[in-house]
Structure formats: C-alpha cells, structure tokens
Amino acid sequence: MSQPYSVEDLLYLMQRLRDPEHGCPWDLKQDFASIVPHTLEEAYEVADAIERRDWPHLEDELGDLLFQVIFYAQLGKEQQSFDFSSVVDQLVRKLVRRHPHVFPDGELRTPPGTVILSDEQINANWEAIKREERQEKASLGVLDDVPLGLPALTRAEKLQKRAAQVGFDWPQALQVLDKIEEEIAELREAIHAGKPEAILDEMGDLLFAQVNLARHAGVKSETALRSTNQKFERRFHYIEQQVASSGKGWDSYSLEELDKFWDEAKQQGL
Numbered sequence: 001m002s003q004p005y006s007v008e009d010l011l012y013l014m015q016r017l018r019d020p021e022h023g024c025p026w027d028l029k030q031d032f033a034s035i036v037p038h039t040l041e042e043a044y045e046v047a048d049a050i051e052r053r054d055w056p057h058l059e060d061e062l063g064d065l066l067f068q069v070i071f072y073a074q075l076g077k078e079q080q081s082f083d084f085s086s087v088v089d090q091l092v093r094k095l096v097r098r099h100p101h102v103f104p105d106g107e108l109r110t111p112p113g114t115v116i117l118s119d120e121q122i123n124a125n126w127e128a129i130k131r132e133e134r135q136e137k138a139s140l141g142v143l144d145d146v147p148l149g150l151p152a153l154t155r156a157e158k159l160q161k162r163a164a165q166v167g168f169d170w171p172q173a174l175q176v177l178d179k180i181e182e183e184i185a186e187l188r189e190a191i192h193a194g195k196p197e198a199i200l201d202e203m204g205d206l207l208f209a210q211v212n213l214a215r216h217a218g219v220k221s222e223t224a225l226r227s228t229n230q231k232f233e234r235r236f237h238y239i240e241q242q243v244a245s246s247g248k249g250w251d252s253y254s255l256e257e258l259d260k261f262w263d264e265a266k267q268q269g270l
Contacts, residue, residue, distance in 0.1 A: 153211055
C-alpha cells in the first residue's frame with residue numbers, strides 16, 4: 001500500500017492546479033467570489049451526511065470542504081495576502097486565546113492544568129473574549145460583523161444573540177410567544193388588505209420572531225427546519241406511494257383524501 005497523502009501533498013496539488021502554464025483551465029479561472037457557492041454547497045453536504053449518519057460519505061464530504069479552504073489559501077498566497085500556514089497560525093492563536101480554561105498561560109504546549117468550568121462559564125468566557133477581539137479590531141457596532149452571507153435563519157439567530165449580549169432581549173420565552181401572536185395578527189391584517197409589500201414585511205417579522213423563540217428554547221432554527229423538511233419528504237413520499245398503488249391520478253383525490261394518507265404516515269411514525 002502506498003504512503004498516505006498529507007496536507008503538504010494537498011497544498012502541492014493545489015499549486016499544480018493553479019499553475020499558469022500547466023494547470024487546470026477551470027481552476028485557473030476561479031477567484032474568491034466564484035468559489036463561494038461551491039463552499040456553501042460542500043458545507044451543506046457535510047451537514048446532510050451528519051444528519052443521515054452516513055459516516056463513510058462524511059469522510060468524503062469533509063475532504064471536499066477542506067479543499068475549499070486549500071483553494072482560498074492558494075488564492076491568498078498568489079495575491080501575497082495570506083497562505084495556508086498563516087491561516088493555521090491565526091486559527092491556533094485564536095483558539096488558544098479563547099480557551100483560557102485549557103491553556104491558562106496562553107501557551108499551546110503547556111501541560112494541561114486542573115481548571116474545571118461549567119458549560120455556562122465556558123460559553124460566557126467565549127463570548128466575552130470575542131467581544132474584546134471585536135473591540136480591538138475597530139470601533140464596530142454590536143451587529144456590524146455578523147456576516148451577510150449566512151443563511152437567513154442562522155443570521156437572524158446570530159443578530160438576536162448579539163443584541164442579547166447588551167441586554168436587548170426578551171427575558172422569557174413566553175414573551176416571545178406573545179410577540180409571535182402579535183405578528184400573526186399583523187400578517188393576517190396585511191393578507192386581508194391584499195398588500196404584497198406589507199405581507200412580505202409581516203412574514204419576515206413573523207419568521208424573525210419564531211427564530212427568537214427557537215433561540216430561547218435552546219433549539220437551532222436551521223436544524224429544526226431541516227428536520228421538518230425531511231419529515232415532510234418522508235410523509236409526502238408515503239402519499240405518493242398510496243396514489244401510485246391505487247392506479248389513479250392525483251386529480252382523482254381531494255385534499256381531504258390526501259390528508260388521510262398524511263395522517264396514516266404520521267401514525268406509522270414517518
């Protein structure tokens with residue numbers, strides 16, 4: 001069996017792909033912006049493999065995601081902005097700094113100590129250190145560095161979490177439920193008025209409030225919705241099977257009849 005390839009081999013492969021004379025034409029055409037859609041796709045494929053507990057496939061998807069980092073690092077090296085080594089160096093320094101309970105003297109190789117903290121203390125320290133880092137970078141606003149490119153549900157959660165750090169938050173989940181009911185009433189009013197712009201605005205407010213409730217309940221809204229999407233697919237697939245086995249077309253069934261199939265799927269634990 002041949003010697004396993006290393007990270008150094010992967011970096012060399014990336015250099016070959018971007019070689020101006022002998023590289024891959026597709027890879028040579030890429031820049032930071034053009035790779036972003038592929039990076040997002042690979043990240044979601046990693047999440048999908050984890051949700052399906054497909055561990056052999058996860059190994060492959062993690063490799064694809066790692067390649068995205070290698071690609072960005074090569075582009076940074078070509079622009080003399082940064083390279084893979086500097087990315088790793090900055091990452092290690094940041095993680096050592098953010099884990100004082102593991103590295104109390106701020107040194108990576110120091111033997112482990114005996115500091116024991118609760119999850120709440122660790123999270124509080126983490127957020128406090130991140131706030132200090134933001135203050136050191138520049139006089140940013142509380143929300144200024146929440147990435148615009150995040151999925152909307154995830155970004156809403158981060159915006160709310162960041163605002164909560166300075167005290168702008170509902171104290172209790174039940175208050176968020178009251179807000180949701182208020183938003184539903186406003187959305188109902190907008191629908192009755194037939195105003196598309198108002199409907200869009202109120203729908204956004206309702207979704208934002210629901211994300212807030214999920215955060216208060218300790219639930220990741222993105223994860224919850226992905227789970228529900230999968231559940232919907234399972235149950236709808238059952239309906240498809242029943243329609244197909246009947247030999248009749250979809251237009252032969254009323255919504256009430258299709259809903260009975262849906263209830264059967266629920267009873268079967270789908």
